Amino acid sequence: RNLDGAPASLQGKVTVVALFSVTCPFCMNEAPKLQKLYRDNRAVLNVVAVSVDRKDAQAGARAWVRKYGLTHPVSTDFAAFEAALGKPRGIPSLYVFDRTGRLVRSEVGEMLDEDFDDIARYAKDLK
Numbered sequence: 001r002n003l004d005g006a007p008a009s010l011q012g013k014v015t016v017v018a019l020f021s022v023t024c025p026f027c028m029n030e031a032p033k034l035q036k037l038y039r040d041n042r043a044v045l046n047v048v049a050v051s052v053d054r055k056d057a058q059a060g061a062r063a064w065v066r067k068y069g070l071t072h073p074v075s076t077d078f079a080a081f082e083a084a085l086g087k088p089r090g091i092p093s094l095y096v097f098d099r100t101g102r103l104v105r106s107e108v109g110e111m112l113d114e115d116f117d118d119i120a121r122y123a124k125d126l127k
Contacts (some may be wrong), residue, residue, distance in 0.1 A: 003096060012095065012099055013044060013045050013046050013096065013099060013123070014044060014045040014046070014098060014099060014119070014122065014123035014126060015045065015047075015048065015096070015097045015101070016034070016037065016038075016045060016046065016047045016048070016052065016094065016095070016096050016097075016119060017048050017050060017081065017085070017094070017095045017097070018030065018034055018047065018048070018049045018079070018092060018093070018094045018095075019049075019050050019051075019052050019078070019091055019092060019093040019094070020049055020050070020051060020052065020064075020091065020092050021051065021052050021053050021091050022051065022053055022060040022061075022063065022064055023053075024091050024092060026069065026091075026092055026110035027091065027092045029110055030092055030094075030110060030111055031049070031064065031067075031068040031070070032068055033111065033113065033116050034047050034049060034069065034072070034116075035068055035069065035070050035072065036116070037049075037116045037119060038071065038072040039071065040120065041120045041123055041124070042072075043098070044123040044124055044126070045048055045074070045120070045123040046073075047072040047073075048072065048073045048074075048075060049064075049066070049070065049072065049073070049074045050061075050074075050075045050076075050077070050081050050115070051069075051074065051075070051076045051078060052078050052088070052091055053076075057076040057078075058076055058118040061074050061075075061076050066087050088108070089108045090108040090109060091105070092108075092109065092110060092111070093107070093108050094106065094107045094111055096119055096122070098126065099126060104122075105119070105122075
């Protein structure tokens with residue numbers, strides 16, 4: 001799997017795609033960690049959070065951005081990501097793509113601080 005057809009802004013850097021739901025407690029725990037990963041490493045990686053919520057997705061995503069002070073992109077175009085990545089096995093799900101858009105890691109369930117540190121290290125090592 002890869003991110004063929006990804007926007008130019010996602011190309012050339014490691015990209016993390018995180019699927020979330022506004023009702024998921026594990027997603028709530030991960031949101032600040034994803035923001036920190038992006039804030040501290042945006043020179044070498046992208047983070048895109050994708051809402052899987054079907055009802056009031058736009059309003060939910062806007063509230064999510066405000067609640068967690070997110071500065072990375074948040075999308076509600078879950079269908080496009082599902083078409084590219086397949087149906088997720090659970091929420092939260094996280095996908096890491098290398099600079100060429102090739103999938104190099106995927107996780108289902110809540111990520112630990114060490115996992116985010118590993119992703120940051122991976123992105124920095126590719127620089």
